[in-house]
Amino acid sequence: MNNTIGNRSETILEHLALDGAINRLKALEVPADALVWHRFFGALLLVLLVLLFLSGAFMAFYFSPAPGSAYDSVDYALFTLPFGDVIKGIHHYGWNLFLIVMGLHLVRGFWIGAYKAPRQLVWVSGVLILLLVPAFVITGDLLPWDQKGYWSTQVRISIMRSVPLVGDFMVQLLQGGPLTGIVALTRFYVLHIIFLPGVLVLLMVIHFHFIRHRGLCGPLSGDDLSRKTVRFFPVIINRWLILFLVVTFVLGLISWYWPAPLGDPADPTDSTYVPKPEWWVLFLNQLVTIFKGAWSVIGSVIIPGGLAGLLIALPFIDSSPERHPAHRKMVMLIAALLAIAVLVLSIMGYLEHHA
Ligand code: HEM
Numbered sequence: 001m002n003n004t005i006g007n008r009s010e011t012i013l014e015h016l017a018l019d020g021a022i023n024r025l026k027a028l029e030v031p032a033d034a035l036v037w038h039r040f041f042g043a044l045l046l047v048l049l050v051l052l053f054l055s056g057a058f059m060a061f062y063f064s065p066a067p068g069s070a071y072d073s074v075d076y077a078l079f080t081l082p083f084g085d086v087i088k089g090i091h092h093y094g095w096n097l098f099l100i101v102m103g104l105h106l107v108r109g110f111w112i113g114a115y116k117a118p119r120q121l122v123w124v125s126g127v128l129i130l131l132l133v134p135a136f137v138i139t140g141d142l143l144p145w146d147q148k149g150y151w152s153t154q155v156r157i158s159i160m161r162s163v164p165l166v167g168d169f170m171v172q173l174l175q176g177g178p179l180t181g182i183v184a185l186t187r188f189y190v191l192h193i194i195f196l197p198g199v200l201v202l203l204m205v206i207h208f209h210f211i212r213h214r215g216l217c218g219p220l221s222g223d224d225l226s227r228k229t230v231r232f233f234p235v236i237i238n239r240w241l242i243l244f245l246v247v248t249f250v251l252g253l254i255s256w257y258w259p260a261p262l263g264d265p266a267d268p269t270d271s272t273y274v275p276k277p278e279w280w281v282l283f284l285n286q287l288v289t290i291f292k293g294a295w296s297v298i299g300s301v302i303i304p305g306g307l308a309g310l311l312i313a314l315p316f317i318d319s320s321p322e323r324h325p326a327h328r329k330m331v332m333l334i335a336a337l338l339a340i341a342v343l344v345l346s347i348m349g350y351l352e353h354h355a
Contacts, residue, residue: 089255113323120315150266284350
């Protein structure tokens with residue numbers, strides 16, 4: 001009986017010309033080291049990304065991208081549609097968790113020196129993903145057309161406008177004119193659901209291409225698990241599927257009990273509304289407040305750009321083969337100082353805006 005089902009599925013695969021690909025997948029072996037707990041972050045990112053795409057696609061069925069109707073369409077989907085709160089909540093809690101897990105994935109890669117040769121481009125493609133992700137949050141924030149999204153966008157637009165030489169052009173490109181209206185909403189929507197996901201998927205394919213061809217780095221010491229191997233299919237794939245079900249259930253439950261927030265409808269005439277920066281942007285926001293007037297470009301462009309450049313260049317600056325953290329004291333010290341600076345700025349921002 002089972003044999004008949006097996007034969008039938010093989011014939012279907014042959015008809016679809018997928019038999020070769022499936023056989024290659026079945027034969028794929030990865031180091032047993034792929035199962036260590038801290039590799040969980042990469043798998044979790046993958047699962048969250050799928051959930052973000054799925055929940056976003058469902059929300060797009062009901063979303064109306066025009067200033068007069070966007071808010072009502074979100075309100076309807078959130079409070080009237082069956083499971084609308086669960087779908088929106090999965091998207092909302094999903095991206096917050098995605099940012100946290102991406103930070104942990106990066107710290108782990110840094111800690112064990114996973115960016116070193118021959119994995120420099122695994123790291124670089126990862127950093128490019130990291131730099132792209134805030135654009136999702138920024139474009140997504142405006143879509144519900146509520147007070148918070150509208151006025152946070154005004155803050156971001158004014159920071160962008162203050163960038164010398166290209167600021168005005170970038171704002172014109174992004175919102176099609178001096179005001180945030182229907183053209184801005186349409187462009188933010190298209191960026192959020194088509195352009196940025198396309199670039200992200202491309203970067204993900206590049207990230208996995210390098211992981212596949214450069215291999216995962218082995219443990220720092222102790223048992224060399226990497227010499228043993230496990231089958232990618234079904235061992236790793238099954239873990240990803242279980243993780244997907246667990247994360248969907250947990251995020252769904254959280255969204256059911258604590259629906260995602262939706263503020264009052266946007267009122268462009270109410271300039272008394274002061275948006276509070278979100279947790280992940282507190283340190284950047286603080287930098288912008290520290291450097292004022294002619295110096296503002298230091299906080300808005302030079303320091304963030306310098307940090308991004310440093311992250312991308314890390315594998316080429318710290319190019320010694322030594323991976324153990326205890327033997328990379330200088331790099332660890334610089335990273336610790338930068339982390340402390342980000343933390344202190346974030347706490348200052350939190351006390352100023354949220355306490
Ligand atoms: C959409 C976001 C991302 C996804 C889905 C993703 C996924 C993965 C997966 C599944 C792995 C293999 C398992 C593991 O080691 O965890 C991996 C490895 C790796 N990722 Fe990412 N990643 C993402 C973003 C990033 C970022 C932002 C960085 C850092 C800049 C990064 C750097 C690395 C490195 C260096 C490795 C190799 C680890 C090793 O060899 O041990 N990734 N990633």
